[in-house]
Amino acid sequence: MTETSALAVVDPAPPRLGAVSQLARRMQAGWRSIVIFIPYVWLFVFFLLPFFIVAKISVAELKMASPPYTDLIKWAEDGIMTIRITFENFTYIFEDDLYSKTYINSLKISSISTILCLLIGYPIAYGIIRSGPVARRLLLFAIILPFWTSFLLRVYAWMGLLADRGTINNVLIWLGLIDEPIRMLYSEFAVYIGIVYTYLPFMILPLYANMEKLDATLNEVAADLGSRPMNTFFKVTLPLTMPGIIAGSLLVFIPATGEYVIPDLLGGGNVLMIGRLLFNEFNQNVDWPTASAVAIVLLFLLVLPMTIYQYYQGKAMEDQ
Amino acid sequence: MTGEQTLSDTPWLEQGAEPFIKIRGVTKKFGEFTAVDNIDLDIYQGELFCLLGGSGCGKSTLLRMLSGFETPTSGSITIDGMDMSNVPPYERPTNMMFQSYALFPHMTVEKNVAFGLKQDKIPVAEINDRVHDILTLVELQDYKKRKPQQLSGGQKQRVALARALVKQPKLLLLDEPLAALDKKLREQTQFELMNIQEKVGITFVVVTHDQEEAMTLSTRIAVMNDGEFMQLGTPTEIYEFPESRFVADFIGSANMLEGRIVEDGPDHVRVKTDLGEVFIDHGQSVKEGSRVWIAIRPEKMHLSKEPPLKPGPNQAFGMVDDIGYLGDISIYKIRLENNQIIDVTAPNQIRPKSRTHTITWEEKVYLHWQASSAVLLTK
Amino acid sequence: MYGRRSGFLTFMLAAGMAFIYVPMILLVIYSFNYSKIVPVWGGWSLRWYETLFKSEAVWNAVALSLKIAVINATFATILGTLAGLAMVRFGKFKGRTLFGGMLVAPLVMPEVITGLSLLVLFISLKQLFGWPQDRGFTTITIAHITFSLAYVAVIIQSRLSGMGETLEEAALDLGAKPFRVLTDITMPRLAPGMVAGWLLAFTLSLDDLVIASFVTGPGANTLPILIFSRIRLGLRPDINALATIIILVVAIGVAIAAYIMFRQERQQQRDMQIVDREIP
Numbered sequence: 001m002t003e004t005s006a007l008a009v010v011d012p013a014p015p016r017l018g019a020v021s022q023l024a025r026r027m028q029a030g031w032r033s034i035v036i037f038i039p040y041v042w043l044f045v046f047f048l049l050p051f052f053i054v055a056k057i058s059v060a061e062l063k064m065a066s067p068p069y070t071d072l073i074k075w076a077e078d079g080i081m082t083i084r085i086t087f088e089n090f091t092y093i094f095e096d097d098l099y100s101k102t103y104i105n106s107l108k109i110s111s112i113s114t115i116l117c118l119l120i121g122y123p124i125a126y127g128i129i130r131s132g133p134v135a136r137r138l139l140l141f142a143i144i145l146p147f148w149t150s151f152l153l154r155v156y157a158w159m160g161l162l163a164d165r166g167t168i169n170n171v172l173i174w175l176g177l178i179d180e181p182i183r184m185l186y187s188e189f190a191v192y193i194g195i196v197y198t199y200l201p202f203m204i205l206p207l208y209a210n211m212e213k214l215d216a217t218l219n220e221v222a223a224d225l226g227s228r229p230m231n232t233f234f235k236v237t238l239p240l241t242m243p244g245i246i247a248g249s250l251l252v253f254i255p256a257t258g259e260y261v262i263p264d265l266l267g268g269g270n271v272l273m274i275g276r277l278l279f280n281e282f283n284q285n286v287d288w289p290t291a292s293a294v295a296i297v298l299l300f301l302l303v304l305p306m307t308i309y310q311y312y313q314g315k316a317m318e319d320q
Numbered sequence: 321m322t323g324e325q326t327l328s329d330t331p332w333l334e335q336g337a338e339p340f341i342k343i344r345g346v347t348k349k350f351g352e353f354t355a356v357d358n359i360d361l362d363i364y365q366g367e368l369f370c371l372l373g374g375s376g377c378g379k380s381t382l383l384r385m386l387s388g389f390e391t392p393t394s395g396s397i398t399i400d401g402m403d404m405s406n407v408p409p410y411e412r413p414t415n416m417m418f419q420s421y422a423l424f425p426h427m428t429v430e431k432n433v434a435f436g437l438k439q440d441k442i443p444v445a446e447i448n449d450r451v452h453d454i455l456t457l458v459e460l461q462d463y464k465k466r467k468p469q470q471l472s473g474g475q476k477q478r479v480a481l482a483r484a485l486v487k488q489p490k491l492l493l494l495d496e497p498l499a500a501l502d503k504k505l506r507e508q509t510q511f512e513l514m515n516i517q518e519k520v521g522i523t524f525v526v527v528t529h530d531q532e533e534a535m536t537l538s539t540r541i542a543v544m545n546d547g548e549f550m551q552l553g554t555p556t557e558i559y560e561f562p563e564s565r566f567v568a569d570f571i572g573s574a575n576m577l578e579g580r581i582v583e584d585g586p587d588h589v590r591v592k593t594d595l596g597e598v599f600i601d602h603g604q605s606v607k608e609g610s611r612v613w614i615a616i617r618p619e620k621m622h623l624s625k626e627p628p629l630k631p632g633p634n635q636a637f638g639m640v641d642d643i644g645y646l647g648d649i650s651i652y653k654i655r656l657e658n659n660q661i662i663d664v665t666a667p668n669q670i671r672p673k674s675r676t677h678t679i680t681w682e683e684k685v686y687l688h689w690q691a692s693s694a695v696l697l698t699k
Numbered sequence: 700m701y702g703r704r705s706g707f708l709t710f711m712l713a714a715g716m717a718f719i720y721v722p723m724i725l726l727v728i729y730s731f732n733y734s735k736i737v738p739v740w741g742g743w744s745l746r747w748y749e750t751l752f753k754s755e756a757v758w759n760a761v762a763l764s765l766k767i768a769v770i771n772a773t774f775a776t777i778l779g780t781l782a783g784l785a786m787v788r789f790g791k792f793k794g795r796t797l798f799g800g801m802l803v804a805p806l807v808m809p810e811v812i813t814g815l816s817l818l819v820l821f822i823s824l825k826q827l828f829g830w831p832q833d834r835g836f837t838t839i840t841i842a843h844i845t846f847s848l849a850y851v852a853v854i855i856q857s858r859l860s861g862m863g864e865t866l867e868e869a870a871l872d873l874g875a876k877p878f879r880v881l882t883d884i885t886m887p888r889l890a891p892g893m894v895a896g897w898l899l900a901f902t903l904s905l906d907d908l909v910i911a912s913f914v915t916g917p918g919a920n921t922l923p924i925l926i927f928s929r930i931r932l933g934l935r936p937d938i939n940a941l942a943t944i945i946i947l948v949v950a951i952g953v954a955i956a957a958y959i960m961f962r963q964e965r966q967q968q969r970d971m972q973i974v975d976r977e978i979p
Binding site: 031032035036038039040042043044045046047048049050051053054057067120123124126127128130131139141142143145146147148149150151152153154156157158159160161163165166167170197200250251254255257258259260261264265275278279282283288291292295298299302305306309310313314 | 705711718719722738779801816822853930957
Binding site: 217221223235 | 387389409410411415424425484
C-alpha cells in the first residue's frame with residue numbers, strides 16, 4: 001500500500017491509468033501465487049500432514065477408546081503441560097519375531113519379484129523396440145491395455161488358474177502329468193506370480209521409454225570395432241539402459257514391498273507381508289499405535305528407494 | 321602385409337597394378353527400390369577415395385556394404401584379396417567413422433578409443449600405449465578423461481577418427497566425416513584429415529555430399545546418382561572434363577548452352593548455338609547435326625565493356641542483370657539476347673574505391689572465352 | 700542386419716503376451732459357465748449375468764464408484780494441471796523442492812501407508828472440527844484426488860516441458876499479458892494432456908481398493924470393496940461375469956480412443972500431403 005502511494009508521488013503520469021495498471025500488475029502476481037497455492041495447500045493438508053499424525057500416534061499408547069490412542073500432550077488443571085512419548089511400539093516391533101520376519105519376507109518377495117519382472121520385461125521391451133513401426137505401437141498398446149482394467153480382477157484371474165481345482169491343475173491332471181492337484185494358491189509362489197503379473201507393465205514402460213532414446217548406430221559402431229553382439233549388449237546397450245532399469249525396478253519394488261491385495265488373495269494366511277500385517281493390525285486388532293509404528297518403519301525402509309526414484313524422475317523431466 | 325611398396329601417386333594408371341578393393345557387379349535392393357545398381361569399382365592401396373552424390377544416391381549404402389552392415393543383393397566385394405561376402409562387421413579389417421560420430425556417451429574419450437582394441441584381447445599396456453599415441457596424433461592427449469558431452473564438435477570428430485584409426489584397419493570408411501562441423505572448422509579439418517591419412521598410410525573411402533570437400537580431399541572421386549556411377553576420375557578430370565550435364569552441374573556451377581554440331585574435325589569441334597558459333601579445340605567423335613550441350617564454367621568467361629576487335633566464335637554480349645559481391649570474387653548475371661542468364665565470375669583484384677564495380681547494372685557487356693574452356697557434352 | 704528382432708526376442712514377446720492375456724481370456728470364458736464352481740465346466744450359460752444384474756448391492760457400488768471417479772478425475776485434473784504449471788513454468792519459488800517432493804511421493808507411496816495416514820487425518824479433523832461427519836463418499840473422494848493429482852501433474856509436466864516456451868514468448872512479444880497467454884496459448888495446447896490426465900485419474904479411482912478400504916465408513920462400498928469382500932472367500936462366477944463386463948467396457952472405450960487417434964493421424968498425414976503438393 002505504502003509502496004503504491006510512494007510511486008504515485010514520484011510518478012507524475014496520469015493517476016487513473018497508473019492505478020489501473022498497478023492493479024493489473026498486482027493481479028498478475030496474484031494469480032501466479034493462486035496457481036501454486038491451491039495444489040500446495042491440498043497436498044500439504046492431505047498428504048504431508050497425515051504423516052505427522054501417524055508419527056504422533058506411533059509414539060502414543062494404546063487405549064480402549066475412540067480414537068484408540070492416548071494424547072501426547074496433557075494440560076493439567078494448574079496449566080502444567082506433560083508430554084508422554086513412548087517408544088514401546090517400536091521396541092515391540094523389533095523384539096517381536098513376527099514383525100522382523102514379516103519385514104524381511106516382504107523385502108525378499110519384492111526383491112525377487114523385481115528381478116523376475118526385469119528378466120521378463122527387459123527382453124519384451126527390447127523386442128518391442130526392435131519391431132516395425134506398426135507392430136511396435138500395437139505391442140505397446142497391448143502392454144498398457146491391462147492397466148485400464150481392474151487390478152483386483154487381474155489378481156482374481158490367477159485365483160482361478162492356481163486353485164486346487166483350478167485351470168492349471170485341471171489341465172495337468174487331464175494331461176496325466178499329475179494325479180493329485182498341486183497346491184499353488186495360498187503360497188509364496190502364487191504371490192510371486194501375482195506381483196510379476198500385475199507389475200510387469202510398470203517395468204516395461206520405463207524401459208521402453210529409455211530404449212526408445214537409444215541410438216541404434218552405437219550398436220553398429222561396436223560391431224565395426226570388433227565387438228560381437230553379446231559383448232555389445234553388455235558393454236553398450238545394458239549400461240545405456242541403466243536409467244530405465246533403475247526407474248522400472250523401483251516402480252515395481254516400492255509398491256510391491258507394501259502390497260496388501262496380492263498376499264491377501266493369493267497368499268492367504270501363509271505368506272507374511274508387511275502390508276497385510278499393517279492392514280490387519282489396524283482394522284482387525286484396532287491397534288493403531290502399533291500399526292502406525294509399523295507404517296513408520298516401512299516408510300523408513302522405503303525412503304532410500306523413493307528418494308532415488310524421485311531423483312531419476314526429476315532428471316528425466318529436465319532431460320526433456 | 322605386402323611390405324614396403326613404393327606407392328605410385330596414380331596407381332589406377334599403372335599397368336597390372338593389383339587393386340586393394342575390388343567391387344564387382346554389386347547391387348543392393350531394398351524391396352522394390354534399387355539403392356545400388358550393378359557397380360564395378362577398383363580402389364588402390366593408399367588412396368583417399370570419395371563417393372560423392374546427393375541424398376539417396378546410394379553412396380552410403382555402398383559404404384555400409386564395405387563395412388558389412390548391409391549385404392549385397394548380388395555381386396562381390398573383395399578387400400585385400402579376401403572375399404567379404406560372409407564376414408560380419410565385427411570380423412572385417414575395416415573400421416568406420418560414423419556420421420555424427422556416434423561416440424559412446426557412457427565412456428570417456430580414452431575408453432571410447434580403447435573399445436576396439438579391447439575386443440582383440442590386446443594386453444592392457446599395449447592398449448594404453450596405442451590409445452596415447454593416437455590421441456597425440458589427433459591432439460587430444462589432454463582430454464582423455466572427458467566424456468563426449470564435454471567436447472566440442474571438432475573434438476568429437478577427432479575422437480571418432482582416433483577410435484576408428486587406432487585398430488589400424490586395412491581400410492577406413494568415413495561417412496560424411498565433416499558434415500557436422502561449421503564452415504571454418506570444416507576447411508581446416510579437411511587438411512588435417514589429409515595429413516593424418518598420409519601419416520598412417522591407410523586407404524580411406526569417404527562418403528560426402530559436399531563437392532568442395534571431395535575435391536580437396538580425394539585422389540579420385542566417384543560421382544553417384546540413382547545408384548550408379550555418373551563419372552569416375554581425379555578431381556581435375558571431373559571438374560575440367562565432366563562427361564555429362566549432371567556432373568557438370570553437380571560439381572561447381574556451369575553455364576549450359578544447347579546446340580548442334582556443325583563440324584567435327586579430328587582436333588576441333590564447331591557447334592552452332594543460339595549465341596553464335598562455339599569453337600572447341602579438342603576433338604570428340606560426335607555425329608554432325610546431333611544435339612549437344614556446351615558447358616562453360618563461370619570463371620572461364622571473360623567480361624569486357626569494349627566490343628571484341630573482330631567478330632568470331634566464342635563470343636556473346638548481353639546486359640548486366642545482377643551483381644553478387646562475395647568479397648574475393650563477384651558474380652555477374654548476364655542476360656543474353658535470348659533471355660538466357662549466364663553466370664560470370666571475376667576476381668576482385670583491385671579494391672574498389674567506392675562500392676561500385678567498374679561494370680555496373682544494366683550495362684551492355686561482351687563475353688568471350690578460350691577455345692579450350694568449353695566442354696562438349698552429349699548426355 | 701540391424702533393427703531386426705532375433706528369435707529369442709520374438710519368443711519372449713509371444714510368451715509375454717500369452718502371460719498377460721491368457722488369464723484374462725480364461726476369466727471371460729468361465730463367466731459363461733453354468734457351474735457354480737468356477738473351474739469346473741458345466742455348459743454355457745448366462746445365469747451369472749442375471750444374478751449380477753439383479754443384485755442391488757452391485758448397482759449401488761457401481762453408482763458410488765462412478766460418482767467418486769468422475770468428481771475425483773475432474774478435481775485431480777484441475778489441481779494436477781495447476782501443480783504441473785507451477786513446477787514447469789514458474790521458475791523458482793519458495794518451497795518448490797518440498798512441493799516437487801509431495802508431487803512425486805504419492806506415485807510410489809505404498810497404498811497401505813497413504814490409506815492409514817489419511818484415515819488418521821480424517822479422524823483427527825473430526826475430533827477438532829467435527830468434519831467430516833461420517834466417512835464414505837467425501838473421504839474416499841478426497842483421498843483419491845490426493846494421489847490422482849500427482850499422476851495428472853506428471854502428465855502435464857512432461858507435456859509442458861515437451862512443448863517448449865517459444866509460442867508463449869511469441870504471444871508475450873505480441874503484447875499478450877501473462878494471464879492471457881495462459882488461457883489463450885498454454886491451456887489449449889495442454890488440452891490433450893488434461894484429457895489423458897482425466898482418464899487416468901478416472902481409472903485410478905475406479906481401481907483403488909486399499910485406500911478406499913481405509914477411509915470408507917460403514918455402508919459405503921465402492922465396487923472394488925464389494926468385489927474384494929466377495930472374492931476373499933473364494934471363486935465366484937458372478938465376479939467372472941462382472942470382470943467380463945469391465946473388460947468389454949474398457950475394450951470398447953480403448954477401441955474408440957484408438958479409432959479417434961488413428962483418424963486424427965490420417966487427417967494430419969493427408970494435410971501434410973496436400974501441403975507437400977501445393978507448396979513445392
